[in-house]
Amino acid sequence: MAFLNKIGKKIGNVAGSAADKAKDLAEITKLNSAISSEEKQIQQNYLEIGKLIFEHDKDNPNSPAAELCRKILASQQKIEELRQKITEIKEDKEDEEQAVPIEVGAPVVPDAEPQQTADTNNAAENLCKNCGTENPENSKFCLNCGSPMVVRE
Numbered sequence: 001m002a003f004l005n006k007i008g009k010k011i012g013n014v015a016g017s018a019a020d021k022a023k024d025l026a027e028i029t030k031l032n033s034a035i036s037s038e039e040k041q042i043q044q045n046y047l048e049i050g051k052l053i054f055e056h057d058k059d060n061p062n063s064p065a066a067e068l069c070r071k072i073l074a075s076q077q078k079i080e081e082l083r084q085k086i087t088e089i090k091e092d093k094e095d096e097e098q099a100v101p102i103e104v105g106a107p108v109v110p111d112a113e114p115q116q117t118a119d120t121n122n123a124a125e126n127l128c129k130n131c132g133t134e135n136p137e138n139s140k141f142c143l144n145c146g147s148p149m150v151v152r153e
């Protein structure tokens, strides 16, 4: 309170020196910072109280916090669904990546042209990098999986 009185006097005192004003401003800034700190503490404790009430009342439809609990439960469910979607996307990607070795033994497209004898030496060059299927020389795409082939210049 003494401080507040001091501020009141300073505000009323037009002759107050600039140095005093700067000192007061610094003091006020410090005090406001302390207030903010306490307010953060209150928010944190409100949060903790909220969590306790939620854990205690989430299954109680007669709780005064029932509506808020229901909203949190709905959000948690939504988060689960969103996480599930992310998992599915990741699994799809992994499936595609794992498909590479699985398809190695897959039958070649039946009507694929048999390799010409002359090409046999270069057979490795015509193997699909993706699925390992042998493709006719200079194929742009794999006959089996459609992956782009490395075309030799």
Ligand SMILES: [Zn+2]
Pocket (backbone or CB within 6 Å): 128, 129, 130, 131, 132, 133, 142, 143, 144, 145, 146, 147
């Ligand atoms: Zn392929």
